[in-house]
Amino acid sequence: MSEIREHLGYSDEHEWALKIEGSVVRIGITDYAQSQLGDIVFVEFPEVGTVVAVGESIGTIESVKTVSELYCPVPGTVTKVNEVLVEQPELVNGDPYGEGWIIEVAVEGDLEEALGRLLTAEGYRALIG
Template sequence: MSNVQANLLYTKEHEWVEKLSDTVVRVGITDFAQDQLGDIVFVELPKAGTTITANESIGSVESVKTVSDIFSPVSGKVTAVNGSLEGSPELVNSAPFGEGWMVEVEVSGAEALEGLLTAAEYASYIGNE
């Protein structure tokens, strides 16, 4: 059974969003996603300063099984990238909601989070009720 954290928002593409402030969110992939991918060996992320658009690819995760796109759950400007993933991509497997976070994004306001799933909705979506 996958870990779904109540304080986060989610996408149907298996990304999570943590609201850090009124204008900044942190993004990563879910426990369900990392489990489906298997051992992650490489993570490609955008550079800080990059403008990103919701529902578009912002990078990729390579595992021993496959390569999968990471889709941005929000539109905005990347303000921070988790540099630890460059040398330790396995952090996405061991701590997807902690040290395995991917990017922080400055968004234009609370409306940027509209349409994301609550923890209960995501748990139901992945059959983890």
């Protein structure tokens, strides 16, 4: 059974979002997504300063099985990337909601509205069945 955390917002594309400070949101992939991908061997993310829109590709994640697109669940500007994943992409498998986070975005516009568009934990459970 995949871990789904109650305090996160979720996208239909299996990303999670967590408000961490001010208008900054940390983004990663869900436990369900990493389990479906298998052993992750490479993560590509955008450069700091990149402006992103909801649903826009923010990079790729490569596993031994496949390559998948990463999509941004909120609009804004990338303020930080998890550089540790360059050398240790397997952190996404081992700790997808912690050390395996992918990027941080300063949300443009109303933060609560942007987060309110995401699925709740209950909604995400229903999505993945």
